[in-house]
Amino acid sequence: MKSYRVAILGATGAVGQEMLRVLEQRNFPVETLLPLASSRSAGAAVTFRGQQIPVVETCESAFAGVDIVLGAAENAVALAWAPAIARAGAVFIDNSSAFRMDPQVPLVVAEVNPEDIQGHKGIISNPNCTTIITLTAVHALNAISPIRNMVVSSYQAVSGAGAGGPVELLAQTEALSKGQDYPPKVFSYPIAYNVIPQIGSEQEYGYTSEEMKLHYEGRKILHRPDLAVSCTCVRVPVLRSHSVSVRLGFDHPVSVAQARAAIENAPGCKLVDDLQAQQYPMPLDTSGQDLVYVGRIRQDIVDGCCLNLWCCGDQLRKGAATNAVQIAELLVG
Numbered sequence: 001m002k003s004y005r006v007a008i009l010g011a012t013g014a015v016g017q018e019m020l021r022v023l024e025q026r027n028f029p030v031e032t033l034l035p036l037a038s039s040r041s042a043g044a045a046v047t048f049r050g051q052q053i054p055v056v057e058t059c060e061s062a063f064a065g066v067d068i069v070l071g072a073a074e075n076a077v078a079l080a081w082a083p084a085i086a087r088a089g090a091v092f093i094d095n096s097s098a099f100r101m102d103p104q105v106p107l108v109v110a111e112v113n114p115e116d117i118q119g120h121k122g123i124i125s126n127p128n129c130t131t132i133i134t135l136t137a138v139h140a141l142n143a144i145s146p147i148r149n150m151v152v153s154s155y156q157a158v159s160g161a162g163a164g165g166p167v168e169l170l171a172q173t174e175a176l177s178k179g180q181d182y183p184p185k186v187f188s189y190p191i192a193y194n195v196i197p198q199i200g201s202e203q204e205y206g207y208t209s210e211e212m213k214l215h216y217e218g219r220k221i222l223h224r225p226d227l228a229v230s231c232t233c234v235r236v237p238v239l240r241s242h243s244v245s246v247r248l249g250f251d252h253p254v255s256v257a258q259a260r261a262a263i264e265n266a267p268g269c270k271l272v273d274d275l276q277a278q279q280y281p282m283p284l285d286t287s288g289q290d291l292v293y294v295g296r297i298r299q300d301i302v303d304g305c306c307l308n309l310w311c312c313g314d315q316l317r318k319g320a321a322t323n324a325v326q327i328a329e330l331l332v333g
């Protein structure tokens, strides 16, 4: 079996660390693993397959001989190094939003539109984490009856803001519980004992950049330029796994039984839906694994052509690292 030289751009961050685990757990055929980060990580090492591998400061020559670069850094870093990655002849599977809406760049959820990686020109984008989790959950329902629109509220974990998010939540919770002050640094307001109804910057119509990602990326992934998505994204004091409340408007009514059967058979999904038994998706249950849990499926009381559901997924795994490695598997497979 052929094996590949894989670099992780941002190997010391929240997504990069998860990529190391996912590559190992899925037994991706890695010949050599190159962890790249900034000068801040000089002297650091990452663990891969039981070995300590020194982190390398990112530079043009680092990409020489690399086959696949998994991007786990912010937009500016992805934009800065994409030309060097292309010159080295490597394929760049990027988690930032820098290239997602570029018509030349496939935007892929492995269970939804794997065929889109064909014809890539060196860059394949991983969608936004809330977008991946939501579309993995609703894709099977779209096959029963086309989804006209979605009204979404997300409850997003602090690790979605990077490795600094959980550090701030834990330290701030402890400080505030002792009556001490803990000024926020990662978030704009205290996240301990709070929820913050803004993720990203202000964009059109009073929505934020995070909210518009689901709107635009959903259209591209589902090949549905007419899809309308109205989203409210909220940061909550949860360490890991995003939760999403979705109201789906269909062309034709879809019954709860039909929806449950479809979710039960949908790749990447697990049906957890028994209100009487108090069984529903929750972030503590979905953390550290790859399935998107779907439950609370019910007909909408206002509009019979709509269904409501609640889904949870680990945004560092299926929402980032796992989907990126699945794309790499599609690429080499």
Ligand SMILES: NC(=O)c1ccc[n+]([C@@H]2O[C@H](COP(=O)([O-])OP(=O)(O)OC[C@H]3O[C@@H](n4cnc5c(N)ncnc54)[C@H](OP(=O)(O)O)[C@@H]3O)[C@@H](O)[C@H]2O)c1
Binding pocket: 009, 010, 011, 012, 013, 014, 015, 016, 036, 037, 038, 039, 040, 041, 058, 071, 072, 073, 074, 075, 077, 095, 096, 097, 128, 129, 159, 160, 161, 162, 163, 164, 315, 316, 319, 320
């Ligand atoms: N967190 C999530 O749940 C999530 C989900 C989906 C997508 N994403 C996206 O994935 C990307 C990474 O997010 P994250 O949460 O993992 O962030 P993070 O924890 O802050 O990690 C950022 C990584 O980028 C590296 N980096 C920063 N500046 C660099 C530079 N100039 N050159 C090379 N490397 C540099 C950092 O290295 P140092 O340690 O040396 O600073 C670190 O390894 C972002 O684009 C984010 O939007 C995140």
